[in-house]
Amino acid sequence: xxxxxxxxxxxxxxxxxxxxxxxxxxxxxxxxxxxxxxxxxxxxxxxxxxxxxxxxxxxxxxxxxxxxxxxxxxxxxxxxxxxxxxxxxxxxxxxxxxxxxxxxxxxxxxxxxx
Amino acid sequence: xxxxxxxxxxxxxxxxxxxxxxxxxxxxxxxxxxxxxxxxxxxxxxxxxxxxxxxxxxxxxxxxxxxxxxxxxxxxxxxxxxxxxxxxxxxxxxxxxxxxxxxxxxxxxxxxxxxxxxxxxxxxxxxxxxxxxxxxxxxxxxxxxxxxxxxxxxxxxxxxxxxxxxxxxxxxxxxxxxxxxxxxxxxxxxxxxxxxxxxxxxxxxxxxx
Numbered sequence: 001x002x003x004x005x006x007x008x009x010x011x012x013x014x015x016x017x018x019x020x021x022x023x024x025x026x027x028x029x030x031x032x033x034x035x036x037x038x039x040x041x042x043x044x045x046x047x048x049x050x051x052x053x054x055x056x057x058x059x060x061x062x063x064x065x066x067x068x069x070x071x072x073x074x075x076x077x078x079x080x081x082x083x084x085x086x087x088x089x090x091x092x093x094x095x096x097x098x099x100x101x102x103x104x105x106x107x108x109x110x111x112x113x114x
Numbered sequence: 115x116x117x118x119x120x121x122x123x124x125x126x127x128x129x130x131x132x133x134x135x136x137x138x139x140x141x142x143x144x145x146x147x148x149x150x151x152x153x154x155x156x157x158x159x160x161x162x163x164x165x166x167x168x169x170x171x172x173x174x175x176x177x178x179x180x181x182x183x184x185x186x187x188x189x190x191x192x193x194x195x196x197x198x199x200x201x202x203x204x205x206x207x208x209x210x211x212x213x214x215x216x217x218x219x220x221x222x223x224x225x226x227x228x229x230x231x232x233x234x235x236x237x238x239x240x241x242x243x244x245x246x247x248x249x250x251x252x253x254x255x256x257x258x259x260x261x262x263x264x265x266x267x268x269x270x271x272x273x274x275x276x277x278x279x280x281x282x283x284x285x286x287x288x289x290x291x292x293x294x295x296x297x298x299x300x301x302x303x304x305x306x307x308x309x310x311x312x313x314x315x316x317x318x319x320x321x322x323x
Contacts, residue, residue: 008306015299022292029285036278044277046120054159055274077161079121 043095045081052080052098058105066101067094116145123149124156128166132174139178141200141234146175147265147287148280154269155276164270171262172255175226179237179254186241197238210239218245219253226257227264228290 041055049071053060064071069083078086084094122130131153138144150171156162185197198207213221214236222240225232240250265283272279 004306004310008303008310011299011303011306015296015303018292018295018299020292022289022296025285025289025292029282029289032278032282032285036272036275036282039275039278041275041277044117044120046117046124048121048124050159050161051124051155054155055276057274075161077125079124081117081121082125 043080043098045084045091045095046079048077048079049083049098050075050077052102056102056105058102062105063098063101067097116148119144119149120152123152124161127156127162128170131167132170135171135174136178136181139175139233139237140181141197141238143231146230147283148276150262150265151269151272151276151280151283154266154271155273156269157266158270158273164266167266168259168262171266172259175258175262176251176255179226179233179258180251182234182237183241183247183250183254186238187244187247188241194238194242207235207239207242210235211243214239214243214245219249222250222253223257223260226254227261228287230261 043052047055049063049067049069050060052058053063060071064076067083067087069076069087072078080094080098081091084091087094119130119134123134131149134144134149135146138146153162153167153171157164157167182197185193189197194207210232222236222245225236237254268279268283269276
């Protein structure tokens with residue numbers, strides 16, 4: 001009988017832990033989903049310029065121009081890291097330039113931030 | 115490493131996606147959910163065809179799963195030991211074998227997309243447990259196609275919010291795992307407590323002296 005009670009106690013504790021897990025992650029998912037449309041997407045080194053342009057609703061040509069690169073035809077899908085390597089510049093510097101171009105585009109009349 | 119993989123998918127599209135998901139299905143821990151979401155975002159940008167993305171992701175993962183199953187079933191103890199040592203401990207493989215025998219198809223289906231870290235284990239365990247290959251293939255195909263469609267379409271819909279979406283999906287997966295555990299443990303608790311009641315069948319009431 002004592003063994004059975006101990007087993008039930010353990011299952012009860014595991015049950016409470018599972019309930020807590022569900023609530024914590026459910027709450028976090030809900031909060032993140034709510035902020036999905038409001039938060040600014042970070043620029044990552046693996047992203048290509050067309051990918052970043054699509055994410056931030058900025059013309060691709062503006063971003064290529066901002067970092068001083070002539071895109072390869074027909075689609076230049078080199079990553080930021082690859083471009084930084086080709087330009088012989090550090091990745092954070094290229095990301096900074098792209099971010100500034102995005103911010104500038106957002107402040108233009110009719111830009112993505114308007 | 116995941117950054118290079120994401121860059122490869124972004125640059126080379128479907129062939130890179132096929133290769134990476136196949137390697138992950140065999141057992142290498144790679145961020146496949148994020149890769150599928152990124153592939154979905156690329157389909158929205160016109161950089162990758164939706165059908166190519168769905169086909170490459172499904173075919174790659176099914177191929178990798180079949181390799182895992184084949185090693186478990188026909189690879190012999192040396193090869194099984196080698197692959198399972200890459201994945202973890204032998205005890206886990208035994209536990210997965212029991213899970214496959216107990217749950218069969220649903221365990222294969224769910225480990226393709228919802229509980230994906232268990233996928234390579236279930237492949238290997240299905241082989242060692244001599245689970246019928248036709249049934250394994252059917253459940254595997256259904257699960258992998260569900261997973262590929264789910265994450266690629268989510269990426270396509272939220273194509274300008276890839277990283278935030280990945281965060282939501284990660285938390286949501288854990289919430290679903292927690293919910294499943296809550297239901298299973300709640301049921302076990304209920305059954306156990308009923309058994310502990312003094313008037314329950316099989317429990318002897320104490321005799322008064």
